[in-house]
Amino acid sequence: MGKTIAITGGTSGLGLATVEHLANAGWNIVMLARSTAKIMEIKEVFPEVEIDFVRCDLADLSSVADAAEILNAMDEGIDVLMNNAGGINDHFSKTVDGYELTFQMNHLGHFLLTNLVIDKLRKQRSTRIINVSSALHKMGKLDFSDLMIEANYGPFKAYGNSKLCNVHFTQSLHDRYFDDGISAFSLHPGSVGTGFGDHSKGFFKLIWDLGKPLLLTPQKGAETQIYLATEEGIEGDSGKYFVKKKPVKMAKQAYDPEIRERLWKVSEEMVSAYLPAK
Ligand SMILES: NC(=O)c1ccc[n+]([C@@H]2O[C@H](COP(=O)([O-])OP(=O)(O)OC[C@H]3O[C@@H](n4cnc5c(N)ncnc54)[C@H](OP(=O)(O)O)[C@@H]3O)[C@@H](O)[C@H]2O)c1
Incomplete structure (x- = not known):
């Protein structure tokens, strides 16, 4: 029986390349x-690959909670939870839960998903949580008085902040759960020609379209997250941020334990309706 990965954002780009690689290596x-349409497409393109699909819209916390319930009810364990889905949004908008879309799809949805399956992962011991961040976390600066950036929204500002949340979250998971056998890693995949900028407009879209042929292929870009999922004996580097399969320094603001803890508490509060009572 192969290992099992539960992955978000597996329908496109880096996630799809990861799924293809691991499925070929015998992973569940x-x-x-x-x-659902994308799921059907993937089934048609890869009829030979056995994939279990769970509906999960990160922009809707009730959908995330439903997905977690299905994961928890599965007989098989989860060896790797890969929080990979993400993107950038041209304009400010709110999810059905009332949070800024980029913040929720890139951070808060994954925060809830992970917290709802953490007991299953803890029971299993020896599991990994991999959060796909970005070098653009260096642009991030969390302002807790306006975490949703309602006052002065910018797509890269929102994206950078959400990716900074990913590296903070990774360190928090390490601090909380490493002794329970859970290792947590974050990473930057490189600049990769995926669906990432396809839905943008204006100047960024122009640059994206011109530059896309020069970017890494999704297969090449996915190498670091595949490495973190599969490489034996890297648990000692839990909590760290990887580029090109190596742990590297994060931005200075990513090392602040007070911000990290505050982000955890604020995120916990935001999803409290879906968390079990303490
Ligand atoms: N490409 C790069 O250069 C680059 C660089 C640094 C970091 N990253 C990070 O890499 C990760 C993967 O991105 P990618 O480059 O592979 O982009 P992509 O091809 O656009 O894939 C994004 C994935 O996220 C899913 N997704 C988006 N919103 C969602 C939601 N509300 N609920 C559930 N799934 C949702 C998409 O699902 P649908 O198929 O349904 O749209 C898709 O599977 C992201 O976290 C991104 O920030 C990418």
Whole structure:
């Protein structure tokens, strides 16, 4: 029986490249995806690959909670939870839960998903949580008086902040759960020609379209997250941020334990309706 990965964002780009690689290596794949149409497409393109699909829209916390319930009810364990889905949004908008979309799809949805399956992972011991961040976390600066950036929204500001949340979250998971056998890693995949900028408009879209052929292929870009999922004996580097399969320094603001703890508490408060009572 192969290992099992539960992955978000497996329908496109880096996630799809990861799924293909691991499925070919004999892993069981549980894909958490928002679009039934995309799921059907993938089934048609890869009929030979056995994939379990769980509907999960990160922009809707009730959908995330439903997905977690299905994961918890599965007989098989989860060896790797890969929080990979993410993107950038041109304009400010709020989810059905009332939070800024980039913040929720890139951070808060994954925060809830992870917290709702953490007991299953803890019971299993020896599991990994991999959060796909970005070098753009260096642009991030969390202002807790306006975490949703309502006052002065910018796509890269929102994206950078959400990716900074990913590296803070990774360190918090390490601090809380490493002794329970859970290792947590974050990473930057490189600049990769995926669906990432396809839905943008204006100047960024122009640059994206011109530059896309020069970017890494999704297969090349996915190498670091695949490495973190599969490499034996890297638990000693839990909590760290990886680029090109090596742990590297994060931005200075990513090392602040007070901000890290505050982000955890604020995120916990935001999803409290879906968390079990303490
Ligand atoms: N490409 C790069 O250069 C680059 C660089 C640094 C970091 N990253 C990070 O890499 C990760 C993967 O991105 P990618 O480059 O592979 O982009 P992509 O091809 O656009 O894939 C994004 C994935 O996220 C899913 N997704 C988006 N919103 C969602 C939601 N509300 N609920 C559930 N799933 C949702 C998409 O699902 P649908 O198929 O339904 O749209 C898709 O599977 C992201 O976290 C991104 O920030 C990418």
